Amino acid sequence: MRLLTFRGGVKPDDAKARTARAAITPLPAPAEVAVPMSQHIGAPARPCVAAGDEVLLGQVVGEPDGFVSAAVHAPVSGRVGAVEPRPGQLGLPVSCVVIENDGRDRAAEFSGLGQAWSAADPGRIRDLVAAAGLVGMGGAAFPTHVKLSPPPDRPIDAVILNGAECEPYLTADHRIMLERATDVLAGLAIVRRVLGAKRAVVGIEENKPDAIAAMRDAAEDAEIEIAVLAKKYPQGAEKQLIDAVLGREVPAGGLPMDVGCVVQNVGTAAAVADAVIRGRPLFERVVTVTGSPVARPANMLVRVGTPVAAVIEACGGDLAGTAKLVLGGPMMGLAQADTAATVTKGTSGILLLGPAEVDAGPPSPCIRCGRCVTACPIRLVPTEIGNLAVRGLLEDAERIGIMDCIECGSCAFACPSRIPLAQQIRLGKAGILAARRGKGRG
Numbered sequence: 381m382r383l384l385t386f387r388g389g390v391k392p393d394d395a396k397a398r399t400a401r402a403a404i405t406p407l408p409a410p411a412e413v414a415v416p417m418s419q420h421i422g423a424p425a426r427p428c429v430a431a432g433d434e435v436l437l438g439q440v441v442g443e444p445d446g447f448v449s450a451a452v453h454a455p456v457s458g459r460v461g462a463v464e465p466r467p468g469q470l471g472l473p474v475s476c477v478v479i480e481n482d483g484r485d486r487a488a489e490f491s492g493l494g495q496a497w498s499a500a501d502p503g504r505i506r507d508l509v510a511a512a513g514l515v516g517m518g519g520a521a522f523p524t525h526v527k528l529s530p531p532p533d534r535p536i537d538a539v540i541l542n543g544a545e546c547e548p549y550l551t552a553d554h555r556i557m558l559e560r561a562t563d564v565l566a567g568l569a570i571v572r573r574v575l576g577a578k579r580a581v582v583g584i585e586e587n588k589p590d591a592i593a594a595m596r597d598a599a600e601d602a603e604i605e606i607a608v609l610a611k612k613y614p615q616g617a618e619k620q621l622i623d624a625v626l627g628r629e630v631p632a633g634g635l636p637m638d639v640g641c642v643v644q645n646v647g648t649a650a651a652v653a654d655a656v657i658r659g660r661p662l663f664e665r666v667v668t669v670t671g672s673p674v675a676r677p678a679n680m681l682v683r684v685g686t687p688v689a690a691v692i693e694a695c696g697g698d699l700a701g702t703a704k705l706v707l708g709g710p711m712m713g714l715a716q717a718d719t720a721a722t723v724t725k726g727t728s729g730i731l732l733l734g735p736a737e738v739d740a741g742p743p744s745p746c747i748r749c750g751r752c753v754t755a756c757p758i759r760l761v762p763t764e765i766g767n768l769a770v771r772g773l774l775e776d777a778e779r780i781g782i783m784d785c786i787e788c789g790s791c792a793f794a795c796p797s798r799i800p801l802a803q804q805i806r807l808g809k810a811g812i813l814a815a816r817r818g819k820g821r822g
Contacts, residue, residue, distance in 0.1 A: 389614060405680055407694055421448065425442030428442060436454065454479055458479050518542055519708055540643045554588050580604045583616075633783070
């Protein structure tokens with residue numbers, strides 16, 4: 381069997397063994413949740429409740445503030461204690477609706493289409509997806525209803541579900557494919573109907589044979605392809621997944637829709653089924669909690685707004701023995717200074733990495749080995765771009781492709797000199813974007 385893949389990339393140890401067989405376990409909701417209004421790409425939601433209000437589980441507490449925005453729902457029932465800034469995952473305060481949990485999970489009324497979705501108007505389906513506050517759950521957190529609304533001049537003929545989960549340590553998507561295969565494929569069928577796509581493919585890396593089998597069994601009577609991918613990072617990045625599965629190259633500065641494709645995460649697909657069939661909004665997600673300082677590694681079903689500290693405590697995490705705390709995967713996740721932030725719709729993992737799992741050696745000068753160039757899946761020259769960014773030559777860096785970088789970190793992983801290339805490039809991109817805003821270019 382030929383394994384599908386792309387040019388470039390790296391092959392880190394996947395470190396998934398500790399949680400690959402850990403069934404999804406619900407984490408009891410905490411006594412208080414702090415629900416961020418900024419959990420996705422685009423405009424933050426606008427709080428629509430005030431201190432003292434009583435709210436129900438699943439009730440809207442943050443309304444979308446624009447087309448590229450997403451509704452936010454209460455993950456518990458109870459009383460709003462405050463609407464105030466709280467620590468966010470980026471290290472800055474974010475507006476949060478703080479809810480005192482009454483422990484009763486009194487739910488708002490949900491109404492979906494049931495199996496009638498197959499005959500429903502695509503616009504009605506998109507409205508349900510938007511009302512449920514769905515965003516991409518693979519980490520990027522792009523509002524799902526926007527992806528389901530391509531312009532008329534961008535017809536979509538293929539939908540790919542991303543089940544690669546190429547980041548080391550993470551197994552949340554793996555477990556969703558094993559435990560919710562029917563819902564994942566129902567969500568794919570719904571997305572396919574909305575977009576009018578002829579082709580539907582689920583891409584899964586070869587290191588998940590049980591998930592491949594489960595999805596094949598569930599798709600036996602459906603016109604859905606299961607594509608087996610080589611185990612390589614960043615196999616789950618949109619452009620690389622499209623290249624591997626369809627053989628299409630997304631142009632520089634372009635989007636998947638430019639090559640007739642839309643990519644969704646498998647967890648997002650299951651959430652689409654929840655939203656459209658059952659009317660259930662997105663207020664909880666599966667989070668992998670692992671790393672050597674974690675006594676009880678797990679895949680936890682966690683309410684949005686749950687303090688990171690509470691999740692770590694439930695899994696027996698040893699913060700004293702932790703060299704680095706990361707939300708997400710080790711390659712593209714967000715390192716945290718403390719546990720003050722709360723879980724969001726995009727939090728795929730909570731990693732406690734011990735000293736042996738963190739390469740903290742100092743960088744040394746570039747030896748011109750070219751490994752970063754070989755590893756780059758976008759075919760850039762990371763060492764040159766990083767050097768220009770550090771020297772503040774941002775126009776030159778932009779000219780040779782810095783804005784095409786997907787920030788996967790493959791270059792830094794491959795570098796024998798331990799040069800923080802991904803960080804250098806990320807800072808350079810931030811400087812270019814800031815300059816554009818200053819000139820009114822968005």
